[in-house]
Structure formats: structure tokens, C-alpha cells
Amino acid sequence: MATADSTLSNAPALLKTKEPSSLFKDAWRHLIQKRSAVVGMTILAILAVVAVLAPVIAPFDPEQQLIGKEDGIKKRSGPCIHMLGCPEEQPQHIFGVDANFRDFFSRVLYGARLSLVVGFASVTIAIVTGTILGSLAGFLGGWVDNLIMRLMDVLLAFPALILAIAIVTVLGPGLINALIAISIVTIPAYARVIRSSVLTVKEQDYVLAGRSIGVPQFRILTRDVLPNAITPLIVQGTLGIGTAIVEVAALSFLGLGAQPPTPEWGLMISAERNQIFTAPYLVLIPGICIALVVLGFNLLGDGLQDALNPRLNRR
């Protein structure tokens, strides 16, 4: 009897239809179920907080030389944390002091800010340019398509870092130029993604319908075609930010990116790399920071790839 009752009372629940949910709501639900993606998001959230609050957290100005400002400060002195037993009479420098008597902890904090800005900026430039080129190529077809895509093929023929080096050598070293160079070398990836999406969507009936009632081309492109191409862009862009951060750091390491005294992680490593045996913390701390940021973006990107793929995960 009890079983019959419960079956009956369950019946309406079984008949209830699933609540409608959007792609992004679904994706979010899948994303937070994936442990690696959550780890990635946590790393990035901490980093974002550090970057935003850098002026509040940092005990010193990252570019200020403390010689003469502080008693007994020593060049490249090791980390001193009062809570971990460093004598109170010594000034506290959590990550030590660099070769120019600057507080290394403050520099590392500001470095987070710079890395995130550089990563987002270069990927944004690349996505915008890539979207314009890719949608023109896909939408117009013909010789425009041929010209643009052959150009992209040529750019792809160079290993990214090598072409970026060549471009910065021409433009002249500097953080902005490094950022532009990294954007240029990553454009083809986005242009290709957009072009192939545009080609698929262009043939759909609703686009044809729009065309037949006289909707302007540009409006079709922006309202119907591009929104459908956005999912692969999100994945590519997330993974791209990590890559862009490493490559800008590599350019700075080679002396082509940020210039002293900018607190940029790659530059900080490059400045102290010969001190790896005497003051390893000055090299390894920014190194670990870069690796963590990249790991964060990679984990999040991989998670998004699965979460945004409608063919997977639909149960």
C-alpha cells in the first residue's frame, strides 16, 4: 500500500517538465562540478583580488629604492617575516629585497596587476582584429577570403615567439610593443575560428530568411552570425590569455618587453637570473607566479571547453 501511495504522489513530479535553462547557466553548472576548473577559478580569483588590491596590500612602492630610507637594508637580503621568527629589529620584507633595494613582495604584487592587464589586453586586441578579419573572410568569400586567409597562413607559418621577437625588434622594445606583437601573432587562431563559424551559420535558413526580407548584411552578421560563433571564442580566449602572459613575460625576459624599473615578472626574472645560486627567491618567486597564472587559465579553459560543448555533458 505504501509503495502505491508513494508512486502516486511521485507521479506529478515525474511529469513536471525540466525548467528551461540557457547555455551559459548549464555551462556554469557543469563548470563548478569539475574539480580542476574550480581550482583554476580559485587561483584566478585570488590573483584578481591581489591585482586589484595591490596598492592596499603592498607595504612599499614597487619602484621605490629603500636605500637611505631604511636602516641596515642590505642588497638582495633574504625574506624576513616577523611571524615566522625573523628578529623584530630587522625590517620585514616578506620576499626579501632585490638588487636595487626595493621590496620584492610589493613588486611581485604589482606584477600580478601588470600580467593580468597585459594578458587581457593582448587577447582583446587579437579577438577584435581576428573577429573582423575572420567574419569579413567568411561572410564576403571570394578573393577577400583568399587574401585574408593566405595572410593568416603565412603568420601561422612562424613559431609565435619567433615572429613576436622579429616584430618587437622592428617596433622597438617596450611593454606596449610586446603586447601588440603578441596580439598580431595570435590573430590567425581567432580569425580561423570565426571564419569557420560564419561559414556554417551563413547557410542556415534563418539567415536566408533575414536576407529575403531585406535585413542589411551588417545587421545579419552582428545579430545572427556572430553570437553563434562566440562559444569557441570564449574557450580559445581563456587559453589564449595564459599563453599571452607567458609570451609577454618571455619577451620581457629577453629584454624586448617591459623595461626597468617596471615590476613585470619576466623582467624581474631576467634581472636576477645570474643570482639563481645566491638569491634563488628573487628568480623563483616570480617564476612560480607566472606558472600559477598560466595554470589557472589553462584549467579554466579546459573546463570551459567541456562545459560549453553541448554534445558532452548533456544527460
Added chain:
Amino acid sequence: MGQYIARRTMLAVPVLIGILFVTFALARLIPGDPCRAVLGERATDEICDAFMERNGLNEPIPVQFGVYLKQILIDFDLGESFRFGRPVMDIIVERLPVTVELAFSAMIFATFFGIIFGVVSAYWHNSSIDVATMMGANLGVSVPVFVLGLLLQYVFALLLKDTFLALPPSGRINPVIPNPPFYEVWGWTVEEGTGWHTFLEFLSNFVFFNTFITFNWEAFWDAVQHMILPAVAVGTIPLAIIARITRSSLLEVLSLDYIRTARAKGLAEVGVVMRHGLSNALLPVVTIVGLQLGFLLAGAILTETIFNLTGLGKTLFDAITSRDYIIVQGFTLIVAVSFVLINLLVDISYAFLDPRIRLS
């Protein structure tokens, strides 16, 4: 088959022309006066006029491009480095061996361990060993080459100093250990300055090859020890990528029916996974290995700088520091062309491995 190779080769031609155009354009886009960019700010007007005239920089751009094409394609001339006062081609030939040895050592390291990790991970799918390997792979892809290089130096040359795991932090070979070129060991008399001498010199610059064929085991072992850290630094990212690709490709193959058939007819498990599974799962891995070889050349710039190996990468780094545009231009060209050729070879080998491609 021949048709496929011909078609694929034809496709590479426009890209190669594009590469030539880009490297040509790079040198013309240098802001300001090309003469002072190359010769320095203190060059006088007369010197600059002579320089512009000698390098054909007063000609119209299309003519300059034609001259550049002829220079590269017919004379194999990449221009002259103002810093060394020598043809760029000579410098590249002289320093290529170190980079090639580094790239191949790294590739062997990455492929060997990448496939092992991938197979282990796929076979014990979702076990703790799989999770650990894939976490390691995620971490491996995220550590930049130059950070890893410095970290390895710190660990193996300082922390593990005086243990049997200690490895030298820099250089190609210990200069104290004699490493005479093989042609001298064999008592050949070769006149200096001849093409033959240049060629033998080039071969003997491959330290592994030279020490091996002269049975100079002490030097060979020393060269191996010097190569381990740089090869691991460059090879780690490809290793992680290869492990991931091998894992997903093998997982897919192992779920197919013919694997069940192989098991059902009582084959040993090793035979099923290795012969039936892996040999069919390796196709995507081959593509990735080929693609990574190009990126290894990029990684070599950072690694050679850190480990003080005088290969192409270190040369490029020095050229950047001293604004030697001609070397940067020549190097970019050589790397891009080899990248395209490697991809071409990969595509062709793919056709040999997979009949479906050459038949389509």
C-alpha cells in the same frame, strides 16, 4: 600517393613566398633611418650614402624585393652581420649543430616519456595514477621554459651538488676534456677555407656525433650530462602535450570492437595494448610531434640563453641585445622555412601511415 605529395608540396609554395615577403618587410619597416639602425647613431652622411647605395636601399621597393629574392633563393645569402662582420649564413651553419642536438634530445625525451605516461594514464583510466599524471601534465604545460630552466639549474647544480644526481648548470662540454674533431683524429689533412673543410667542421660541431665516432667516451658522457637539463627544460611542455594526446587517442581506440576481439581470442594484454591499440593511436601523436619541433626552436632561444649554449638561440639573443637586425631577419627566415618543411614532412608521413588520407 605521388599526386598527394605533389599537391601538398604545391600548397607550401605560396606560404614560403609569404614568409619571404614578411621577413623582407620586417627589415624595411624599421622606424627611422635603416642605415643608422644598422651602423649606429654616429654614422656620418657619407658612410650612410655609401651604405644605402651598396645595399640597394635607394631602389624602388619592388626592385628591392626582387633583389632580396635572388639573394636568398639563388645565392643562399642572408646578408652580412655588422656585429660579427661575417655572412649570416656562416654563423648559422656554425651554430646550428648545438641547436639541432638540443632540439632532438628534447624531442626524444618528450616523445619517449610522453607516450609512456599517456599509455599508463589511458590504461589505468581514472585511477589515481591517471589523475596524478594528468595533473603533472597540466602543471608541465604551465611552467614557462625559462622558469623551468632556472629551476632545474637551481635544483641539480646547487641543491643536489655533491650527490650522484648533480648535473652541470651550463655549457656544452667541459673545456678541460679534449674533444678533437674527428678528421684530425683520423689523420686527414684538410686545407682550411675550402668548402670540404667547412663541411667537416660543421659535422664535427655536432658534439654527440664527433665524440661518438672517435670513441671518445669520456667526452661523450660529459656532453650527455651537459645536455640533460636543457633538453628537459625545452622538452617538458611537448612531453605534457604528447602525454595528453596519447592518452585521449588511446582511450578512444581501446574502446573499439577489434580490441575486444583481440582480447577475446586470448592475446596477451601487452600485445593488445601495444600492438593493436597503440600502433593505431599514434597517428595524432605524429602530427603533434612534428608541430612541436617548430616550437622547440623557439624554446631553444630561451634555453640556450639560460644554459649558455652557443647555438642559434643564444646567437639570436645576442643579436637582439646588440640590435643586429640582419641576424634576426635571417634567423626568422630559417626557422619559419624549417617549420613549414617539417609540417610538410609530417603531412606526407601521415599519408604513409594512414591510407585513408592518400586515397581521398
